[in-house]
Amino acid sequence: MNELLISLTPDQSLQAALDALPAGADTPVRIRLSEGVWREKITLTRPNTTLEGAGADRTTILWDDAATDPMEGETGHRGTFRTATLRTDGEHITLRGLHIRNGAAPRERAGQAIALYADGDGFLCEDCRLSGAQDTLFTAPLPPKEAQPGGFIGPKRFAPRVPQRQVYRRCRIEGDVDFIFGSAAAWFEDCDIVSIDGRADRSAPFGGYATAASTPEGQRYGYVFNRCRFLSEGCPDGSVYLGRPWRAFARTVLLRCELGAHIRPEGWHDWNKPTFPETGLYAEYACYGPGAAGERVPYARRLSDAEAEAYTLEQFLATAP
Numbered sequence: 303m304n305e306l307l308i309s310l311t312p313d314q315s316l317q318a319a320l321d322a323l324p325a326g327a328d329t330p331v332r333i334r335l336s337e338g339v340w341r342e343k344i345t346l347t348r349p350n351t352t353l354e355g356a357g358a359d360r361t362t363i364l365w366d367d368a369a370t371d372p373m374e375g376e377t378g379h380r381g382t383f384r385t386a387t388l389r390t391d392g393e394h395i396t397l398r399g400l401h402i403r404n405g406a407a408p409r410e411r412a413g414q415a416i417a418l419y420a421d422g423d424g425f426l427c428e429d430c431r432l433s434g435a436q437d438t439l440f441t442a443p444l445p446p447k448e449a450q451p452g453g454f455i456g457p458k459r460f461a462p463r464v465p466q467r468q469v470y471r472r473c474r475i476e477g478d479v480d481f482i483f484g485s486a487a488a489w490f491e492d493c494d495i496v497s498i499d500g501r502a503d504r505s506a507p508f509g510g511y512a513t514a515a516s517t518p519e520g521q522r523y524g525y526v527f528n529r530c531r532f533l534s535e536g537c538p539d540g541s542v543y544l545g546r547p548w549r550a551f552a553r554t555v556l557l558r559c560e561l562g563a564h565i566r567p568e569g570w571h572d573w574n575k576p577t578f579p580e581t582g583l584y585a586e587y588a589c590y591g592p593g594a595a596g597e598r599v600p601y602a603r604r605l606s607d608a609e610a611e612a613y614t615l616e617q618f619l620a621t622a623p
Contacts, residue, residue: 383456492545567596
């Protein structure tokens with residue numbers, strides 16, 4: 303079926319264009335955004351739709367909602383899951399050549415501030431930059447239960463938790479605390495995972511976490527990073543963990559990744575979950591760089607050649623979410 307092509311410039315509303323799309327998903331839609339900045343909070347719910355910019359250094363979608371913002375007419379604050387600059391919620395959505403940014407800052411004031419809330423099986427993100435500080439990228443769905451009442455306030459709080467596969471290629475994802483988090487089976491290929499210090503007050507020692515997976519029990523894949531680069535902009539040596547488990551069945555595997563000196567020698571943190579060494583998985587294979595040389599925590603695994611062969615993009619995509 304022929305693709306519907308729409309081109310927009312920054313003087314045109316992206317959300318208005320999305321709201322006007324045909325409801326049926328049979329016709330693929332591609333929206334091309336020219337060079338410039340779209341200062342809008344965007345929700346994309348139509349399946350089989352592509353948003354394509356002129357390049358991550360040329361096309362930006364920007365908003366600055368923060369978890370700590372008071373909500374008009376409500377008691378309490380916005381919370382994490384209503385902060386996203388761009389939220390996708392549909393199958394087979396593609397983002398390409400975009401900078402998606404949550405500009406809420408500094409972290410002490412803003413708290414969690416999502417740039418991209420990605421929800422939907424078959425999601426693909428290529429050649430994009432995702433930037434924020436705490437909780438930059440949320441890979442849906444939510445975990446089954448809240449740890450604290452009201453913790454999941456937002457658009458999918460009561461929705462079924464639908465398993466899904468997501469793929470990120472050649473992206474730059476930056477933040478400081480749990481800046482890649484969620485329950486999806488997510489494959490990261492040839493990406494830059496960049497730790498920053500999002501604080502205004504830097505007098506206290508810095509500490510960060512690159513990932514916080516909440517892989518559901520029984521799901522084969524959680525986060526897989528293949529040939530990625532874990533980099534830093536201004537973070538001290540030995541100050542960032544590769545990950546901590548948002549939920550006890552978290553699974554995160556690094557394959558052939560370059561690890562900078564900012565990675566802590568122990569590599570991983572159990573987030574004080576006593577069952578995690580038995581229920582979850584943190585593993586590395588053929589990683590290199592100064593951050594790969596440390597004495598890892600006892601529960602972190604070094605995969606054998608045979609075990610690493612089970613992690614290919616083809617097998618990942620062929621596995622039911």
